[in-house]
Amino acid sequence: MNIKERKIALRKDVETLRSGLSESQRREKEQLINAGILAQCEQVFASRAIHTSQQAQPVLSDGALFTYMPYRSEPDVTPVMEWCWERGICVLLPRVIKGTKDMQLHAVTSYNDLETGAWGIREPLTSLPQVNNLSSIRMILVPGLAFDKRNGRLGYGGGFYDRFVRKFNDLKLTPPRVVAGAFDAQIVDEVPMSWHDFRIDCVITESSVRTIDGK
Template sequence: MNIKEWKIELRRQAEKARNALSVSERAEKSAVINEILIRRLDELFQSFGTRSGSHPPTLFTYMPIKSEVDVKPVMEACWSRKYRIVVSKVQPEAKQLKLFEIRTYDDLEKGTWGILEPKASAPQLSDIRQIDAVLVPGLAFDVHLGRLGYGGGYYDRFMQQYVRAGWSKPYILAGAFDIQMIKEVPMGLFDFRLDELITEERSIRAAKTRG
């Protein structure tokens, strides 16, 4: 089995395991994960300061779908703290993500694959160096902070922009149910690792990272 086939099988298994959680279990576990995520973002943004001195603390996050951890409360907490929230709009033809600032839910509409995306009227963020932290989705994770995505490669390509330009990456976090932990995530050349993973049962941080 090559790495592509291995990833396909792992995605199938991971989604099945996550879907097996009841609605109430997901809600209960999501609440615990969100509480920790919000606390960590407060700590991180305080420790980072504003790197350029010209932008508010900025989080690039995503709109949860299906049986994912519901991270919307993280976005709401950031709004209440005057942090800037950035959400992506998928560009399927170019297989890239365009980022837009979201100030309320009114700035969102159903887009590609029925996922809520920024409206065209939302202000675009063109300088990705202003992003301080990224909250990424994923199907499975391991204790070495490997991440198994959905197979589109959008986030991998996004992170490669920093690599190619020689810029420091933002702090990369994920919130997941502990049932999404697997023994090993197969990592390809362009796959990235997290700085921190938070589940309802544990938090894992990279040994040498900011914050």
């Protein structure tokens, strides 16, 4: 098989494994995954994590988390977003632009800022201002289907996050910390990688935290 065919086959296999988790298994594993992600957030947003008042106002210049809304059998990582809201940390979510295969970022402060968008995924309201200042992003929480032991990532085939992460190099910006939460069932020996694919700084499952390059 060529690399495209290998990716398609692996996506199907891992999606089957991920979807096969029972609700009780899923809830238990998600708690552990989110605890690991929040430990990363506490490091990245140390100056803001001390604020616990829900009245704290998000300030983009203080640093932002770019995250996503979980879909289908993905781990539910929304507790991370809620943790940020409680501490006044700016949360950015994407709107997918199908025609250009790009993502527009918008700051969201509650679930009321969301609506059902592309492919049935919840996205920011179109009325929310677009955020173009990528230098404010301190951490990106990315989705994915499979990850390997060298933190290679297999996405869903659209290339949205591959293109987005490349923007930091193109704009000569300091890249943010890229983190992924996944179930152990999503970890494979090797993910087929193309030239445009990127590796994750930190992959967190219910049983492990794997980093690369000492990050």
